[in-house]
Structures are given as C-alpha cells and as structure tokens.
Amino acid sequence: MNPSILMPAEKQTEPLMWQELGHKYYSLNLYLTHKFGGRVQKISLDGGFTCPNVDGTVAKGGCTFCDNRSFSPSRRVRRDAITSQIQRGIDGLRRRYKTERFLAYFQPATNTYGPLDKLRVLWETALEDERIVGLIIGTRPDCVADDVLDLIDEFAQRTYVSLELGVQTIHDSSLDWMNRGHHHDAAVDAMQRVAGRKFETSLHIMLGLPGETHDMMMATADQVARWNPAAVKIHNLYAVERTELADQVRSGQVRMLELDEYLELLADFLERLPPQMVIERISGDAPPKDFIAPMWCLKKGTIKAKLVELFDARGTRQGTRFPIPN
Numbered sequence: 001m002n003p004s005i006l007m008p009a010e011k012q013t014e015p016l017m018w019q020e021l022g023h024k025y026y027s028l029n030l031y032l033t034h035k036f037g038g039r040v041q042k043i044s045l046d047g048g049f050t051c052p053n054v055d056g057t058v059a060k061g062g063c064t065f066c067d068n069r070s071f072s073p074s075r076r077v078r079r080d081a082i083t084s085q086i087q088r089g090i091d092g093l094r095r096r097y098k099t100e101r102f103l104a105y106f107q108p109a110t111n112t113y114g115p116l117d118k119l120r121v122l123w124e125t126a127l128e129d130e131r132i133v134g135l136i137i138g139t140r141p142d143c144v145a146d147d148v149l150d151l152i153d154e155f156a157q158r159t160y161v162s163l164e165l166g167v168q169t170i171h172d173s174s175l176d177w178m179n180r181g182h183h184h185d186a187a188v189d190a191m192q193r194v195a196g197r198k199f200e201t202s203l204h205i206m207l208g209l210p211g212e213t214h215d216m217m218m219a220t221a222d223q224v225a226r227w228n229p230a231a232v233k234i235h236n237l238y239a240v241e242r243t244e245l246a247d248q249v250r251s252g253q254v255r256m257l258e259l260d261e262y263l264e265l266l267a268d269f270l271e272r273l274p275p276q277m278v279i280e281r282i283s284g285d286a287p288p289k290d291f292i293a294p295m296w297c298l299k300k301g302t303i304k305a306k307l308v309e310l311f312d313a314r315g316t317r318q319g320t321r322f323p324i325p326n
C-alpha cells in the first residue's frame, strides 16, 4: 500500500487514482483505506430480519441459492444482542487486522424489511460504539420504500452509509429461475429513487446464471455502468448446503462455471464499468464447510492473481471499455 494514500478522511477531497498504484481494478480495501485513512473491517450483524421471499409475502422458499432456514418470520433481536454481536466481532478482528475502526454490516436476510422504528433503533445502537464508523445495510430492491430511504439518508448525514441492493441480473428469466420474487423493474425503480441521496449504493451481481449468454451478462454490466452506483459486488453462481441449488448441482441439472470461463467473463464485465466504481468482491464467499461447488471459489488468492494475469495478458483493466458506445 502506498503510504501517501493513508491520509485522514477529512483531508480527502480527490478520488483515488488506483491505476497509478498499479492496480487492475478499484478494490474495496483500497477505497476504504483511502476514505478512512487506514484499515477498516466489516462486522456482520444479524438484526433479526426475515425476507418477503421467505415469509410468503412475495414468494415462499427464498432464492434457490440462499440458505434461509434461519430467517424465520417474526424473528426478534434484543437491543443488547446487537451490542454483544458488535463486541464479539471487534474482539475477533481487532488484533488480526490491527484496527480500531469497523463498519456495522447488517447482512443476513432483508435488512430494511421491518418497521422504521426498529430500523432506527438498530442503527442507533450500532453507532453508540465509537469504534463503529459506518453502516452497511443489505436489502432487496423491492424493500426500499421512500420512507426507508429518507431514514437511511438521515443517518448518512452523520456517518458513512452504504445501501447494498441485491440486483443480481437485469434479466427477468433469470430472476424467475432463482425464485427472486421480483423482476428487473423493481431494480430500475429503486435506482431511480436512490439517485441523489447522501448514502452510497452498492449492487450485487451474479455471473453464470443458467441460461444467460455472454451478451446477456454484458447487458447487465452495461446497465450497471449506466446506473453508476458507488460500488458493485460481483460473484459467480455458487452452491452451498441446504439450498435448492445444491440439489440441482448434485443432480446435474445446473452446471457451474469453470474458473477460466468465469475469469474471462469477469474481466469483460469489469472492463465495461467506470473506473471510479469500487469493486467490493470478485468471487463467491461462504464458509468452506457449507460449500458444494465450484470448489475453486475457495481459492480467493488464486482467483485474484489469475484475474490480474488475464488483465496483463489483455493489456486492459477496469474501465478500459467504458463508456460503452450507444
């Protein structure tokens, strides 16, 4: 890491020129280090939410790839449970990463699927710990009503906030395949309504969905580039235990991408994104004990090194093909 980018956040007015540091894409680690002036780690918090795709509001059973058995409806999490989750998270991470700054990441299930007063209490509680320097809120595009966005905006006036929206793909056929319970129009609507807000928006995207051609995946890339969110999380389709997808993979009904296929797609995708967009993730992530396929997903270091090799061989990087001509 170039020490010149480790400056106090309040002095940072210029965007980071990651290309000049020799990187091939603008990684989350680089971005956070630049923004906060040093290492920041996420702490995953369970706010006790369920999901409209699990409780029967829009669908039942959840997405085919999601192990949602723990997201039962009417879950409740006590306020002190959040503070103890934060303390446990900090205890586990502070020595390993030598940092005292953390982001409260409301991750499992749909973290805006609840009454406003519950959301407010959870976020306020997380920020009571002065080592928490921001919030990350993971949700679905059909669960961000205007009053929820207004509340997130209110928090964004006093701290860093990132809203993570699970878009996955722009293709309704794929959203139907995964039993998503909403179509692409929900993402279009959400992206129109987050525009101009004070918080950052990050989009989840999946590559390798059954039935999606290269052109279809690049159409998703081009739409992400047009939306131009602060960040994107990209990963290959992968299967974990206790999901419908696991059964489909085991029976041979669904084929997972090979690493080389995925890397070519990923490089094509990244080349089409604007250079200032932060790339939060480039591959799937799950506890190894639950992982079913593809097993190459567990070798994160190899994936990253091979992506850099591929960009070197192509002479390209994130943003090389941006903007895409109309």
Ligand code: SF4
Pocket (backbone or CB within 6 Å): 051, 052, 053, 054, 061, 062, 063, 066, 067, 068, 108, 109, 110, 140, 166, 180
């Ligand atoms: S929307 Fe998210 S939490 Fe709900 S079932 Fe799908 S992946 Fe799981």
